Every structure is written in C-alpha cells, then in structure tokens.
Amino acid sequence: MGARTGSQRTAFLTKRSMTQARDRTDAAQGIEGVLLANRERILRFLALRGAGDAAEDLFQDLWVRLSARSTGPVADPLAYVMRAANNLMLDRYRSARQSELRDKAWGESAADQKPSAESALISREQLALVEQTIAATGERPARIFRRFRVDGVQQRDIAAEMGVSLSTVEADLRKVYAALAALRRQFDAP
Amino acid sequence: MRPDPSSDIEARAIDWVIRQRDPAFSDWDGFADWLAEDPVHAKAYDAIASLDADLGAVPPASSPEVDWDEVPARRRVPRRAWLGGAVAAALVAAVSLSTFNLLGDANRIETVAGEHRTVTLPDGSKIEINGASVVTLEEDRPRFARLEQGEAMFHVMHRDDDPFVVEAGSAEIVDLGTAFNVVRRSAQTSIAVSEGVVAYNPRRENVRVVAGQELDAADGAAPKVRNIEPANVGGWRTGLLVYNGTPLTDVADDLRRTAGMDVRVAAEARDVSFRGALIIAQDRARTIADLAALSGTRATRQGSGWVLTR
Incomplete structure (x- = not known):
C-alpha cells in the first residue's frame, strides 16, 4: 500500500463531519506510517507476545484498531504503537481466558452471555478479597499501591508526597502486586 | 506465600507491568528482549498484566464499600472465576438537522x-x-x-x-x-x-x-x-469503513451507498474476504488503491468506476 499523500483529502457530508474526517485521516496517516516503517519490529513483538503464526493477522488487526481511533498528536508514535500492540495481545489473552473460564464455570458455550448481575456479584466478592489482601501488606505499601494504581500518581510523585525513597515505593509496589498475584493463583489453582 | 520456582520470573513480570504503567514508558525493545529469553516469560507477563487490568475495579477510597447484605449467602464464588470487568465503548454521534419532505411523500x-x-x-x-x-x-x-x-x-x-x-x-x-x-x-x-x-x-x-x-x-x-x-458501528457516517472478514462484494456495495462509487468485483474475486479499514476521502482512487492492496486484488478503471480482479 502506498503512502497517502496530500492534506487536502476531504470527506463529503456536512461541514462538521468533513472536519472530523480530515483530522482523523491525518492522524491515521501518521500512525500508518509508523506501522509500515516498523513492521518487522512489531511483528517480532507480536510473535513474542504469543501471536505465533497469527502475527501477520494481528498486525492487520492492530492497523484496523489504530486507524479507527481518532488520536491527537502523539509524543512518541512508536511507543504509542507498541503499547497498542501490547494492549491488543493482552485483550486477546483476556478474552480467550474469559471464554475459557466461562466454559468451565457454567458448562456452556462461550457464546452464551452470562447475566451481568451475576458477574457483578462475583467481582464484588473478589473485590473484598483484593482489598483485604492489599490491606494485609501493611499501611504504607497499601497506601502507596492505592496512590499508584487507583489514583494513577507517578512513583516519583508518591515518593515525594510520602517522604520515602523511590526504591521504597518500588519495593512496596512489588510487594502488593506479588501478594495479589498469590491471591489470584488461589482462584486459578486446579 | 509458598516458595515458587517461578516467583523470580513473576517478580520480573511485575516490574515490567509497574514500569509500563508510566505513560512515558518506551523500553518496548528491552521488554521484547526479555520475552525472547524464555517463552515462559510471556505467560507470566500475561497473568500479571491481566491481574493489573482487573485491579481497575478497586474503588478510589479505602472504604469497605462491599455491602455483604446484597450478596446472597448461598452463592459461592466459583474457584476459577476471576472475571475482569468488560469495557464498554460508547459511540457519540454528530447531530445534524434535516427535513424529509422531498418528492412529495413525506413518509x-x-x-x-x-x-x-x-x-x-x-x-x-x-x-x-x-x-x-x-x-x-x-x-x-x-x-x-x-x-x-x-x-x-x-x-x-x-x-x-x-x-x-x-x-x-x-x-x-x-x-x-x-x-x-x-x-x-x-x-x-x-x-x-x-x-x-x-x-x-x-x-x-x-x-x-x-x-x-x-x-x-x-x-x-x-x-x-x-x-x-x-466504535466502528455506522462508520459510514464519518467516512471510515472497518471490516473484519467481509465479502468483497459487500464492501463494493457499501462504497456505492456511502460514497456513490461504482465498484464491481470480478467473478474470480467474489470469494475474497476483506479485512482492513477504508477511509473515504475526496481522492476516491486512493480508497480503491487501499482496498485493492489490502485485499490482494487489482483495481482497474472502467468507465466511471473500477473493477477488482485477482
């Protein structure tokens, strides 16, 4: 596929949607360029992330995903694309896993929608266990984890805010994640 | 926590997940190299990254907001049922005004x-x-x-x-x-x-x-x-058509409706299924070139339209 040229490409429709379409086209062009220029690198990454023989197809999926998304300017387009590739693989993993779990839990085909009320109950119960596990790691790790994962504060800001070193923040985060991973293993244990 | 021979790998996976939560994280090549060291690494990473995604459900304040009264006592959590929340994307449509009283019949x-x-x-x-x-x-x-x-x-x-x-x-x-x-x-x-x-x-x-x-x-x-x-539903409204395994003939049909383009599909290409996104723009030849390239067909100009052949 050749590179798109010109910024004069416009859509039909109303003036308003014309503007939207043009913005989206320009953003899509930039991302497409990054995708094409880094094709081998992305394919390798997808393969390493578990795509196997499907890497080519998933590259196409990634392309579809990124073209469909309306993006503003991206500071580091390659990192943006790599993150999207990583998310794509994670989404695949999660949806495959969900159907697997659903099959085991309900003994029905994955196509059957489970009632949403039911899944909400499950997550509420598990949430309580998650909260207990976080609390059990100690007051400071629990607080650091919450600031990091729930409030989305960067590690160095948490360190400044709590008057501890960056490596303390790192260590506490590792501790909480490890405890949660252990909790999760209990659900996953055969 | 029981001693686990894989806990070292898990710790590395946790480190990557923590680092990647930083929006400025850019060491994707380093991450790829770590994955390449051992296929087990990807599995460990998936488990932790998925756990991390599930943690999005943790409420902001450290308050025991789970109301146990609402949980039926008889319901047991299935042991294997760790289910992450589904993400719903909402679509917001542009509003425009119009009337529909042409050609006499308003209905x-x-x-x-x-x-x-x-x-x-x-x-x-x-x-x-x-x-x-x-x-x-x-x-x-x-x-x-x-x-x-x-x-x-x-x-x-x-x-x-x-x-x-x-x-x-x-x-x-x-x-x-x-x-x-x-x-x-x-x-x-x-x-x-x-x-x-x-x-x-x-x-x-x-x-x-x-x-x-x-x-x-x-x-x-x-x-x-x-x-x-x-998010791709009704993409024709903004000139973005996204396909995932759609017969080429249906794509041609969509292009005619959406953009008034005359695209015919030769008999030998009718079975081709198309995956990809098409942007409808003023340069229609560009859209056709994309369609041909992405579907592995050849587009030839014919009259006011195009024919796709294999």
Missing part, C-alpha cells in the same frame, strides 16, 4: 448513492440514512420505521411501554434502549449494535443483540451473531 425517504441524510422524529429519535437507501415511516405508527433497502443508523429514544420497531425485509428489530445500524441487502439483513440492546424478531427467533455484536441473517436462514468493535 418515504430515498437517498441517492453517496447522499447522507438525517431525520429526526417527533419523539426525538434520530435516523441517519446512508446513500442508495429507502426508509419509510407511517403517520399512525410514530414508533416505527421500515428500511426497505440500504443502510441506516438508528438512535432510538427508548420507552419501556412503547418499543421502537424497525422492519427490514421480513425481520423485525425491536429496540430495548439503543443505537444500532441496519443494512438491508438484496436478501439479507445485518444489524450492528453500538449501544444498548435490540431484539431481533422477538416473536420468532427472538435473538438479543447487545452492544458490540452484529447479527447477520440471510432471508429465511437462521441468524448468526458475532462480536464487533462498537
């Missing part, structure tokens, strides 16, 4: 190929009609529309006691609170839902189609439901 709206029209009904429901389409309304049935041919996106004001009904061919599509796109081809109906739920033929098959699903039914055949990206 019959017909568009030519490439023409798009929006109709707002008295109840506030909105129908966005693609080109080469016919929608009819009935004065004595304010909560009814018929898609005779073509494609339309419906944004329905939901009323529990008075459902909105769309008819396409012999199919009846009943809104249960919704935005959805309907395509009526010669002998086939497709319904893609971006918000809410619709019921397909509630008095026959009665299939519920929820946001993020598309139902396809050839006339007289059993409907098939598959998952789609809700």
Whole structure:
C-alpha cells in the first residue's frame, strides 16, 4: 500500500463531519506510517507476545484498531504503537481466558452471555478479597499501591508526597502486586 | 506465600507491568528482549498484566464499600472465576438537522448513492440514512420505521411501554434502549449494535443483540451473531469503513451507498474476504488503491468506476 499523500483529502457530508474526517485521516496517516516503517519490529513483538503464526493477522488487526481511533498528536508514535500492540495481545489473552473460564464455570458455550448481575456479584466478592489482601501488606505499601494504581500518581510523585525513597515505593509496589498475584493463583489453582 | 520456582520470573513480570504503567514508558525493545529469553516469560507477563487490568475495579477510597447484605449467602464464588470487568465503548454521534419532505411523500425517504441524510422524529429519535437507501415511516405508527433497502443508523429514544420497531425485509428489530445500524441487502439483513440492546424478531427467533455484536441473517436462514468493535458501528457516517472478514462484494456495495462509487468485483474475486479499514476521502482512487492492496486484488478503471480482479 502506498503512502497517502496530500492534506487536502476531504470527506463529503456536512461541514462538521468533513472536519472530523480530515483530522482523523491525518492522524491515521501518521500512525500508518509508523506501522509500515516498523513492521518487522512489531511483528517480532507480536510473535513474542504469543501471536505465533497469527502475527501477520494481528498486525492487520492492530492497523484496523489504530486507524479507527481518532488520536491527537502523539509524543512518541512508536511507543504509542507498541503499547497498542501490547494492549491488543493482552485483550486477546483476556478474552480467550474469559471464554475459557466461562466454559468451565457454567458448562456452556462461550457464546452464551452470562447475566451481568451475576458477574457483578462475583467481582464484588473478589473485590473484598483484593482489598483485604492489599490491606494485609501493611499501611504504607497499601497506601502507596492505592496512590499508584487507583489514583494513577507517578512513583516519583508518591515518593515525594510520602517522604520515602523511590526504591521504597518500588519495593512496596512489588510487594502488593506479588501478594495479589498469590491471591489470584488461589482462584486459578486446579 | 509458598516458595515458587517461578516467583523470580513473576517478580520480573511485575516490574515490567509497574514500569509500563508510566505513560512515558518506551523500553518496548528491552521488554521484547526479555520475552525472547524464555517463552515462559510471556505467560507470566500475561497473568500479571491481566491481574493489573482487573485491579481497575478497586474503588478510589479505602472504604469497605462491599455491602455483604446484597450478596446472597448461598452463592459461592466459583474457584476459577476471576472475571475482569468488560469495557464498554460508547459511540457519540454528530447531530445534524434535516427535513424529509422531498418528492412529495413525506413518509418515504430515498437517498441517492453517496447522499447522507438525517431525520429526526417527533419523539426525538434520530435516523441517519446512508446513500442508495429507502426508509419509510407511517403517520399512525410514530414508533416505527421500515428500511426497505440500504443502510441506516438508528438512535432510538427508548420507552419501556412503547418499543421502537424497525422492519427490514421480513425481520423485525425491536429496540430495548439503543443505537444500532441496519443494512438491508438484496436478501439479507445485518444489524450492528453500538449501544444498548435490540431484539431481533422477538416473536420468532427472538435473538438479543447487545452492544458490540452484529447479527447477520440471510432471508429465511437462521441468524448468526458475532462480536464487533462498537466504535466502528455506522462508520459510514464519518467516512471510515472497518471490516473484519467481509465479502468483497459487500464492501463494493457499501462504497456505492456511502460514497456513490461504482465498484464491481470480478467473478474470480467474489470469494475474497476483506479485512482492513477504508477511509473515504475526496481522492476516491486512493480508497480503491487501499482496498485493492489490502485485499490482494487489482483495481482497474472502467468507465466511471473500477473493477477488482485477482
């Protein structure tokens, strides 16, 4: 596929949607360029992330995903694309896993929608266990984890805010994640 | 915690997940190298990254907000059922005003190929009609529309006691609170839902189609439901058509409706299924070139249109 040229490409429709379409086209062009220029690198990454023989197809999926998304300017387009590739693989993993779990839990085909009320109950119960596990790691790790994962504060800001070193923040985060991973293993244990 | 030979790998996976939560993280090559060291690394990473995604459900304040009274005592958590929350994408449509009183018959709206029209009904429901389409309304049935041919996106004001009904061919599509796109081809109906739920033929098959699903039914055949990206539903309205395994002939049909482009598919290319995104722009040749490149076909100019061959 050749590179798109010109910024004069416009859509039909109303003036308003014309503007939207043009913005989206320009953003899509930039991302497409990054995708094409880094094709081998992305394919390798997808393969390493578990795509196997499907890497080519998933590259196409990634392309579809990124073209469909309306993006503003991206500071580091390659990192943006790599993150999207990583998310794509994670989404695949999660949806495959969900159907697997659903099959085991309900003994029905994955196509059957489970009632949403039911899944909400499950997550509420598990949430309580998650909260207990976080609390059990100690007051400071629990607080650091919450600031990091729930409030989305960067590690160095948490360190400044709590008057501890960056490596303390790192260590506490590792501790909480490890405890949660252990909790999760209990659900996953055969 | 029991001693675990894989705990070292898990610790590394946790480190990557923590680092990647920084929006400025850029060491994707370093991460790829770590994955390349051992296939086990990818598995460990998936488990932790998925756990991390599930943690999005942790509420902001450290308050025991789980109300145990609401949890039926008899319900047991299935041991294996760690289920992450589903992400729902909502689609916001651009609003435009339009009237539909051309050609005398106010209740019959017909568009030519490439023409798009929006109709707002008295109840506030909105129908966005693609080109080469016919929608009819009935004065004595304010909560009814018929898609005779073509494609339309419906944004329905939901009323529990008075459902909105769309008819396409012999199919009846009943809104249960919704935005959805309907395509009526010669002998086939497709319904893609971006918000809410619709019921397909509630008095026959009665299939519920929820946001993020598309139902396809050839006339007289059993409907098939598959998952789609809700954000791409009704993409014709913004000139972005996204496909995932769609027959080339249907893509050509969409291009005619949406952009008034005359695209024919040669017999030997009819079985080609297309995956990719097409941007409809003023430079139509560009769109065709993309379609050809992405579908592995060749586009040849013929008259005012194009022919796709293998």
